[in-house]
Amino acid sequence: MNNFDQQTIRFSKAVQNKISQLNLLIAIIAMVGIFSGLMIRWGFENPTSILLKNRSFADELFLGVLLIGGIPLILSLFLNCLHLEFGSDLLAGMSMITSFFVDEYLAGAFVVLMLSGGASLEEYAMRRASSILSALAARMPSIGHKKVDGKLIDIPLEKIEIGDEIVVLPHETCPIDGIVIDGYSQMDESYLSGEPYQIAKAPGTRVISGAMNGDAVLTIQAERQAKDSRYAKIVAVIKESEQKKPRMRRIGDRLGAWYTPFALIIALLSWWLSADSHRFLAVLVVATPCPLLIAIPVALIGAISLAGKRGIIIRDAGILERVDRCKIAVFDKTGTLTYGEPNLTEIQRFSDLSEIDILQLIASLERYSKHPLAAAIRSAAEKRHLRLLEATDIKEEPGKGLIGKIHGKEITVTSRKKLEKIAPEVQEKLPSSNGLECLMLVDGKLAARFEFHDRPRLDGKSFLDHLPKQHSFARVLLVSGDRQEEVERLAKEFGISEVYGEQSPEKKLELVKQLMKTDKVFFLGDGINDAPALIQATVGVALGQHHDVTSEAAGAVILESNLKKVDELIHISQHLRKIVLQSAVGGILLSIVAMAFAFFGYLPPVAGAILQEAIDIIVVLNALRAAFSPSIITDY
Numbered sequence: 001m002n003n004f005d006q007q008t009i010r011f012s013k014a015v016q017n018k019i020s021q022l023n024l025l026i027a028i029i030a031m032v033g034i035f036s037g038l039m040i041r042w043g044f045e046n047p048t049s050i051l052l053k054n055r056s057f058a059d060e061l062f063l064g065v066l067l068i069g070g071i072p073l074i075l076s077l078f079l080n081c082l083h084l085e086f087g088s089d090l091l092a093g094m095s096m097i098t099s100f101f102v103d104e105y106l107a108g109a110f111v112v113l114m115l116s117g118g119a120s121l122e123e124y125a126m127r128r129a130s131s132i133l134s135a136l137a138a139r140m141p142s143i144g145h146k147k148v149d150g151k152l153i154d155i156p157l158e159k160i161e162i163g164d165e166i167v168v169l170p171h172e173t174c175p176i177d178g179i180v181i182d183g184y185s186q187m188d189e190s191y192l193s194g195e196p197y198q199i200a201k202a203p204g205t206r207v208i209s210g211a212m213n214g215d216a217v218l219t220i221q222a223e224r225q226a227k228d229s230r231y232a233k234i235v236a237v238i239k240e241s242e243q244k245k246p247r248m249r250r251i252g253d254r255l256g257a258w259y260t261p262f263a264l265i266i267a268l269l270s271w272w273l274s275a276d277s278h279r280f281l282a283v284l285v286v287a288t289p290c291p292l293l294i295a296i297p298v299a300l301i302g303a304i305s306l307a308g309k310r311g312i313i314i315r316d317a318g319i320l321e322r323v324d325r326c327k328i329a330v331f332d333k334t335g336t337l338t339y340g341e342p343n344l345t346e347i348q349r350f351s352d353l354s355e356i357d358i359l360q361l362i363a364s365l366e367r368y369s370k371h372p373l374a375a376a377i378r379s380a381a382e383k384r385h386l387r388l389l390e391a392t393d394i395k396e397e398p399g400k401g402l403i404g405k406i407h408g409k410e411i412t413v414t415s416r417k418k419l420e421k422i423a424p425e426v427q428e429k430l431p432s433s434n435g436l437e438c439l440m441l442v443d444g445k446l447a448a449r450f451e452f453h454d455r456p457r458l459d460g461k462s463f464l465d466h467l468p469k470q471h472s473f474a475r476v477l478l479v480s481g482d483r484q485e486e487v488e489r490l491a492k493e494f495g496i497s498e499v500y501g502e503q504s505p506e507k508k509l510e511l512v513k514q515l516m517k518t519d520k521v522f523f524l525g526d527g528i529n530d531a532p533a534l535i536q537a538t539v540g541v542a543l544g545q546h547h548d549v550t551s552e553a554a555g556a557v558i559l560e561s562n563l564k565k566v567d568e569l570i571h572i573s574q575h576l577r578k579i580v581l582q583s584a585v586g587g588i589l590l591s592i593v594a595m596a597f598a599f600f601g602y603l604p605p606v607a608g609a610i611l612q613e614a615i616d617i618i619v620v621l622n623a624l625r626a627a628f629s630p631s632i633i634t635d636y
Helices: 003-043 057-082 090-101 105-126 132-139 230-244 251-274 277-287 290-309 317-321 355-366 374-383 416-422 424-429 460-471 484-494 505-516 528-536 548-553 563-599 605-627
Strands: 143-148 151-156 165-168 178-182 185-188 198-201 218-222 312-314 328-332 338-349 392-397 401-406 409-414 436-442 445-456 475-479 498-500 521-525 539-543 556-558
Touching (some): 003 057, 057 090, 057 105, 090 277, 251 277, 251 563, 290 317, 290 563, 290 605, 312 563, 338 355, 355 374, 355 401, 355 409, 460 475, 460 484, 475 484, 484 498, 505 528, 528 539, 528 548, 556 563
Parallel strands (some): 328 475, 539 556
Antiparallel strands (some): 143 151, 143 165, 338 445, 392 401, 401 409, 436 445
C-alpha cells in the first residue's frame, strides 16, 4: 500500500471523526439551549429580546439553537440530495426550514435535537475502529535484508530486484516471492494457501510473500519485485473489494422510502386545505421519523453490547440487520470447520512390526524434531500411553530426513520426494496420497506410511444440519484453498454437496460475487486468504483472532473459535430485527395518529414536538430491550 492510500485512509478517518464530533456538539448545544429557554419562559422573568422584535429572550435562545444546529444539518441533507440520497431525515430538514419562516423556533429546536441526537447515536453504532488496508500494511515489513558480499544491508521493499539474495530472520514475515537457496525452516502459509500446517522449507523450495518464518534463518533469491508479489496482488484485490462492495439498504432506509413521501403529502394537503402554514409545520414536526432516527441506533448499540458480552465483536453494526436474512452460507475449511491442526488418521504397515511398535519408534525419534507433523505423531503416541524409547545418533541430513538409532535399529523419517533419492525401488509399494504424509524406514527398508488430515470440529455436522431447518439457509457451500480431494473428504463427512477446493483469494471473491447475484451471502472464514470474500459478502464473519487482517475485513469477529458463537450471532440478529421493527413500525403508527390530529388543527407545532418526544421515549424504552439476551440464544 503506497503513501497516497495511507493518506486517503487517514483523511477519511479524520472527516468521519469531525462529522461525529459536530453532531455530538450540536446535540449538546440543542439540549442546553432548549432547557435554558424553557426555564426562562416558565420559571423566571422572561425579558423581551433586543434582537427579535416582539419576541422574548427565550425565543432568541431557541432561534440560536435552530440556526447554529440547523444550518450544518440542512447543508448535510442538501448534499445528500445532490447525490440523490433521500432519507427519512429529509422531513426533519423541511421541519427546521418551515419553523424558521413561521416563527416557531422552539419546535425547530426540538427537531434539531432529534436529528443531531439520532445522528450521533447512529455514528457511534456504525463507526469502525480501523481499516483493513492499514492492517495489511502493518503485517508486511517495510525493508528487506539484502545479502551483499557476505554482509546484510537493509533496503526498502520497493528496491528489491529479481535475483537479489534476501535473508529472512526467524519469526519474520517473508517480504518477497522467491526460492530458498540456503537454510532449513518452516513457514506458515495458511493465510494464502489454505493449508492448515506449517510447510517445511529447504534449498530449492518456493516461498511466498507474507508467509511467517519459523525458528531458523532462510536465504531467498527473489523471483519477483515486491509490487508484483503474491501479497501485493492480495492487497489489490482487497482494495478493489472495499471500493466495489454494494451498499445494502438498511431497515430505516426501506421504511423511510415510503413513509417520507406519505408524510410530506399529508403535510402539503393540510396546508392546501387550511391555508395555514402552522398546520403544515405541525404535521411535519410530528411526522419527523424519530423512531427511525433514534430507536434504531439505540437498538443497534444494545445489540452490539449484548454481542460483546457473548464474545462477539461487531465491527459493522449493519450486519446485525442482515445476518438472519442471508440464504446462502459459505464456509472456509481450515480453522473454520476444522481445528487447523494435523491429526494422524492412518498408519499403513509394510513390515512385520506391529502398529504399536511402529508408532512407539517414530514418536521416540520425532520428539527431537520441530517438523510440523512431529507434534501430531507425539500426540497419537500420548493418547495410546506409549513409553518413548531412548534415541541416539540423531541427525537431519539434507535430502534424507530425520535419522536416529533406537535399540540398534536405524530409523529414518522422510517424505515421498526424498525417498526417491535414498530408496527409489520402494516407490512402487506406495499407494497414492490423499493427505499429508510421512514415511518411516527401519534399517533402510520401508516400514510404514503415516497419513494426516486436518481434524474436523466435533459439532460441525450438527451446526451445519440445523442451518436450513432453523435459519432458512437454502444453500451451504464449503470453499477452501486446500487440495480438492482433501476438501471433498471433509464435505462428505459433513454432508455438504457444493464443494470448491484449491481456491485462491481471487477465486473466492469471484465466487461470492456470483452467489450474491442470486441471494444474500453469509461467509465464515479465518485466514487472510478469506479477507476479500469477507468484505464482499453480505455478512462476513471471522472465526477467532488468527490474523489482524481477517478481523479488519470481517463485519464481526468471534473471539472464541467456536461454532456455537456463530449461532448466537444469528439469534442476536433475529432478536435485534424483531425489536427494531417493533420500535420503528410502532413509533411510525403513533406518529401517523398524531399527524391526523395536526392535520385537523388540534395539535399546534410546539405541542406536536413535545408529543413526538413522548413517542420517542416509548420507542427508545422498547429499543433498549435489544441489550438483553433473547430467551433462545442458540438452538443446536
